Amino acid sequence: xxxxxxxxxxxxxxxxxxxxxxxxxxxxxxxxxxxxxxxxxxxxxxxxxxxxxxxxxxxxxxxxxxxxxxxxxxxxxxxxxxxxxxxxxxxxxxxxxxxxxxxxxxxxxxxxxxxxxxxxxxxxxxxxxxxxxxxxxxxxxxxxxxxxxxxxxxxxxxxxxxxxxxxxxxxxxxxxxxxxxxxxxxxxxxxxxxxxxxxxxxxxxxxxxxxxxxxxxxxxxxxxxxxx
Numbered sequence: 001x002x003x004x005x006x007x008x009x010x011x012x013x014x015x016x017x018x019x020x021x022x023x024x025x026x027x028x029x030x031x032x033x034x035x036x037x038x039x040x041x042x043x044x045x046x047x048x049x050x051x052x053x054x055x056x057x058x059x060x061x062x063x064x065x066x067x068x069x070x071x072x073x074x075x076x077x078x079x080x081x082x083x084x085x086x087x088x089x090x091x092x093x094x095x096x097x098x099x100x101x102x103x104x105x106x107x108x109x110x111x112x113x114x115x116x117x118x119x120x121x122x123x124x125x126x127x128x129x130x131x132x133x134x135x136x137x138x139x140x141x142x143x144x145x146x147x148x149x150x151x152x153x154x155x156x157x158x159x160x161x162x163x164x165x166x167x168x169x170x171x172x173x174x175x176x177x178x179x180x181x182x183x184x185x186x187x188x189x190x191x192x193x194x195x196x197x198x199x200x201x202x203x204x205x206x207x208x209x210x211x212x213x214x215x216x217x218x219x220x221x222x223x224x225x226x227x228x
Contacts, residue, residue, distance in 0.1 A: 143168030
């Protein structure tokens with residue numbers, strides 16, 4: 001079974017609508033819809049925004065549905081200078097940029113227990129996602145995605161995330177999904193379509209382009225499922 005998680009309805013409802021033989025159940029306040037998507041057994045869930053919601057959703061999905069792998073599909077703010085609205089980023093690693101025990105001598109982003117800053121995405125699945133994006137005609141970069149419980153709307157914060165982590169995109173769930181999946185030994189990958197530039201105008205462009213960015217996710221996932 002393939003797991004798909006998005007933070008918001010607009011990011012994954014198109015996948016629910018296309019599923020057949022659907023069954024829905026609610027666990028920990030989250031609805032999980034399982035069935036067949038383009039001929040593959042799949043479970044889809046809307047986690048809610050933020051790292052805690054994302055981690056709860058991922059943990060339940062891992063324990064209840066035992067997915068072969070998890071895809072986090074959603075939108076993000078672009079950090080890499082060449083990224084444009086509706087381009088996509090496939091993550092090679094994810095980082096919790098707001099995790100900070102540096103006063104104790106740790107690097108910023110260090111996760112105690114995992115003893116990592118960069119949580120690695122599954123290489124094989126991520127490559128298939130990037131290839132699927134190319135096949136769908138969507139410009140795609142592969143690079144680091146950083147997550148924190150903040151909507152980034154500042155040129156200064158954007159510069160900090162780029163300079164500190166070398167990040168290509170920022171959002172609020174991917175690294176928490178990666179953390180929970182990694183801890184459960186479930187492969188994961190992250191697909192994010194750029195909805196804004198994470199600067200002082202991001203609240204405006206996000207509202208204007210989130211629908212278009214989400215539509216690109218559907219195009220890519222169609223091509224991805226063909227390759228499975």
